[in-house]
Amino acid sequence: MVTVAFAGQEKSTIADENGRWEIILDPMEASGEGRNLVISAENKKVISDVLVGEVWICSGQSNMQMSVDAVPDIKALETRAKNIRSFEVDRTVALSEAEDVMGKWSDDVPKSAVAFSFAYFLEKAGDVPVGIIQSSWGSSSIEAWMPKDMTEQFGYFDTIMKDFDADTVSQNRITKILEKSSDRSNEDDIFLRRQPNILYNAMMKPLAPYAVKGLVWYQGERNTRYISGVPKVNKDNWFHKVSGMKEYGDVLKAWVSRYRKQWNNEDMYFMVVMLPGYGKGTVENPKIDPNDPTSQSWAWMRESQLKASELPKVSVINTIDLGDVENIHPKDKLPIGQRLGLEAAKKTLGKEIITDGPILERVERQKRSLIIHYANVDILKTADGKSPKGFWITDESLQWKPAKAKVKGRTVVLKSKEIKNPLYVRYAFSGKPDVNLVNGADLPAYPFRTDTGDE
Template identity: 55%
Template sequence: MHRNEIHNQGKMMKTSLALGLLIAVLVPSTAIAELQLGSLFTDHMVLQRDAPVPVWGTADPGATVTVKFAGQEKTANVQTDGKWMIQLDPLSASFEPQTMTATSNLNSTIENQQCADVLVGEVWICSGQSNMQFGVDAVPEVKALIPQTKNIRNFTVKRSVALTEQERCEGQWVDRYPDSAVAFGFAHFLQASADTPVGIILSCWGSTSIEAWMPRDMTETVPHFKVMMEEFDANTEAQAEINAILSGPQPWSGKEDIFLRRQSNIIYNAMMHPLAPYACRGLVWYQGERNTQSMHGMVKEPWFSRNSGMRIYGDVLKQWMQRYRQQWNQDDLHFLVVMLPGYGNVLKTSPNVPRDNPAAHSWAWMRESQLKALELPHTSVANTIDLGDIKNVHPKDKLPIGRRLALLAARDTLGQKVEAQGPVFQKVETQDNSLVVHFEHAEGLKTTDGSPPKAFWLADDDQKWVRADAMIQGQSVVLQSAELAKPLYVRYAFVGKPDVNLVNDANLPALPFRTDRFEP
């Protein structure tokens, strides 16, 4: 054969091969893609009761997927991107294990997936940083609950990051309590109160800021987050390091682990985005310590302190909650916020006052921000002002937190008539040289030690705070000080680690508050 003929035949063969490959890409294959359920749909899972339950996954485009569970049968067509979703009608709580079956059918080729030992009850996501991660074995009082535990299941999301939003995460449902003292305590008391199975989805990582758990599109509504992500995108060295860690050996070194978890957005991508829209009652959020490193945020050094800061955190928290509700398509997704407990640290920016003075730049300002969550519906804040450790950012008194969270959930999501919070500031009145503070949730107002109420401070317009003499009068507290002829303002428990004793009949502590609007 002539050299030119051989050359032309070779070109024709290459062209034919390329055309075949192009057709293979453009024309849907008749081969069945593996039917796959979303990451959270595994054996031993708990489904949310009394609410629509989305079930989703992937399969071959054009296939029909049928899901059967608890007498229901729902069908959906697989979209061109291979995704499908059905929605089960609201389910009744059930301790009886059931099986969910998903079937795909394309051109008479059938594939099945099953999830066995499925219960229906209350499902909560528990998220945040190290105090949510804090283990059961480190808290004897919580560990002692294990023999009494029943009907609690857990899905722990493997800690990881991703530069883009992921559809899947690693983890599986297990018939066991979560290894988080707060999450387990909450689940234990909630299960007893609701008398229904409880499922906990644990997705937490120490040292994380709220910005680590924020989707990228929040740059459109949170100005400082926009700056953070612009800086992140410009930092090609950091991105290269992230990719190198993810593709390198595991487990990561401690240095690598810390580097990853102190980034913004990429934890949301890997550890929260894949969870939506799994039906759940709400989200328990124990986070904030990472955002206490400045008052107003976006300090230059160290790099991991470039975040909201304490004064901005409250507004960011509200926007974050609203964005998650959009992600779950659930306007009543309930948020249970754990207030940061007592801790004695103050910032370098603090005025020259003792750290137990309410003018100090302490965690009191973060607690005020966290309480802004209550400005939104379907939110609760667990008061921890009587807990904590003046020197340790990881206190061990986690049992009361779990109990208080369960009380709030029982009242605010289950409709139970229980006292779930301590005295709450209602109003203040001037009475001669005294101020009278009136409280709600103050039935049986008392102190834990029989002494006069502690941790009240007074000031006038000179902003010099002095300790108040306090006396209980019914459901009110009367305050005065020999140092002030005309006190105008009150701050209560407004220091890093307050010494408090004011409670109601349910022995729940009074919420911290201030009546002034002085800016730090």
Template identity: 55%
Template sequence: MTRILAILTMVVCLAGPANAGLQVSSLFTDHMVLQREMPVPVWGSGNPDATIQVEFADQSKTVQVDPDGKWQVRLDPLAANLEPGEMTISSSANDESIVIGDVLVGEVWICSGQSNMQMGYQNIQGIADLVPQTKNIRTFEVKRSVAFRPQESCEGQWAVSQPSSAVAFAFAHFLQQAAEMPVGIILTCWGSSSIEAWMPRDMTETLPHFRTMMQEFDADTARTSKIQEILDGPRPWSRADDIYLRRQSNILYNAMMHPLAPYACRGLVWYQGERNTQSMAGMLREPWFSRTSGMLMYGEVLQQWIERYRKQWNRDDMHFLVVMLPGYGATLNRDSDRDPNSPTAHSWAWMRESQLMALKLPHTSVANTIDLGHLKKIHPTDKLPVGRRLALLAQRDTLGQSVEAQGPTIKNVQPNGDALIVHFDHADGLKTTDGKSPQGFWIAEESGEWCEADASIEDETVVLRSTQLSKPLYVRYAFSAKPDVNLVNDADLPAYPFRTDDFPPTKPAQH
């Protein structure tokens, strides 16, 4: 027990004691971008009872350091500004002061997730070409680490440059062009990480599977000892040690997300899910890093995770932009249905359905990537359209701009004899990318035996039939591992996958 307590009190990210004099959160450095049009918290530590004064943009706020050595002020909402400003933070104790220069005001987003968010832009077609055009983008990249307890600070600093992430860079570029103001990206991501890796420990109170995971983590002294040995050892870590750390639960949140709150930001872009696709129902025994929510539970988990983060930032309107997992041919059916086009295989289709459950919450968007991806590569290179679609959603949902930001979404299905008529929202100019009939539709009767549908576009609907079915009832669209799809609207944005049945994921497809 003594060993465990010693580990749990270990501080990985640097944080000064309360009596170490005036300090400000690690996110406040030269070249930072502050969020416009909302209160801006500024916080740090200092000598208890000292008076802290924060001055910026003709505002001056004061507060007294509390007995624990912490302080926080809230600047009034700021207007976007391309002219660099200077923030001065001073303490009555010993006349200490900190001056932060080259500060801009604009749109700030956190970009997080696993390897497809981390993936660099240098060799990505179209994105590296954006570098010469890029302006007014700044980045704070959180150094990858873990901690056994939530940290107050992290390693990183603001830089006058684009993010290293392909998706975050493309998103920032198109958003900056549309907003015509500075964009700040806080990049905190790590490959192979599950959503549980980014959870605060108190989510064990509402998620039983996470409670089990953390109970097992606490009881596994060999694991905690190994983590501590890696942290105490030389850097850079070996690849094996790096992978071991990033596949843990909770401790990424402690080191790489907790220190960011409550930095004012518009929202969070979340590109994660691959680690949670290794099972349907979750909590596999082997391999150990597959002990996660699984695909079917992920939707509820994601909603609770979003609500918990909003609580952490004290912002009910904090916007979450979720990147749908793109096409990928792998399935979980080891000895049965391995067809990447099958609508019943245990594929990423079920994860995409779970990701779309985020839309049950207000102030959420999901970027559709069903037409992207690669049959055999889990790290596809078509990241440019991902960033562009994220920016379109942010333009519409957070900037209030009148743009078409999403492809057709199911409105309702109308039975009509031997046919089903699918009605869509966002269907202006409904068409296919190749001029051929719509692909990726499957229909079924009450039996649940699925048949590929003959589809045709009529105005802004799709009519579905099959010679094998006299009275179809249900539809699945793009509900497979790597579907062949071509249905878009006039903005060339792809239709979102959907299913209208409630069959469990067990029945085989009929070919």
């Protein structure tokens, strides 16, 4: 018999033959008052200073892992933070699904700049304690965080896993690295985190079914190496064996659904951080014009990421106005944390806040112009008071030309002397677009394209 007592509740259950048990307490009001949670069986364990609030998992690769210390304007918030707790999952791997996870709760703020700033703004907007479970690792692909049974949904992942399982050299190397405990070289560290599936096994699966409101996902850079398809690899670029940008969206949607199944929670909310501006292309075409709407750029990844919003209770946080043309690890993380925090307060706590920028509603053709109608706008304007930037239009030739754009009410009117019969438009569809279109809350308009081609 096991009994749990907390905040006036007391519930009991019987442990199974393996000593496993679970008790689900009734929902309770958020509270910043630290109280004791008492577990009684043959002995008694007291977990002290337990708060009740919103718990979120923050996961992804290096931009999620980036330290608070690396971002001064987020570091400055530390002294003003309250009622924020953190649990950082130790970075390791497992060749099979693990039962336990290594880490501990702390009353320190999360070490991640994005995770902390998200928690900070959520706590302020929601007036509720926030607990962050940080589980991220630099240069990891989405495949690293996928459970093995997703091979049943995706043939490419099935191939990847069959190759991995048959690779006894890598398996043995992983085992030897893990035996070193914490004494790992940087080369060993990179080798572990760039493998498929085994991060999920060690760093995500054991977290379920911890009661969480949702998961923030800031990942995708590893999957931008190719526009489409899984390339053939050799011993030098083995870590390129991941899905391409065009496939990523379908994988991401299935991944969200699979995680909800793992947590047995269809209401589990997901917030995907759109990849911000970056001026380099793919492995095949690394040097690009960061404003060119036809280059093999991160625009294709953002389009894939936006597919996730087709699912209920999924938000894609717009970062198209952020980023660095040369640095894959930009420092402008504060707006990301703020947008995440406000979005969570609105979508999961019911706060009345404007959290999204203008979103394409429809396109109207009118003589030699295209009229872009926007939803989610009280006021449509530009951040700098100049004409809107980042719009390109084309006709049947598919020769894209920059458009002259003008705000008219809640629409943008596009023209080009070079395009007499415009048919399609692309907005902010490039690696590092120069954009300025915002709403009254100064939130950026979402990127889009209306053509369906692959070029």
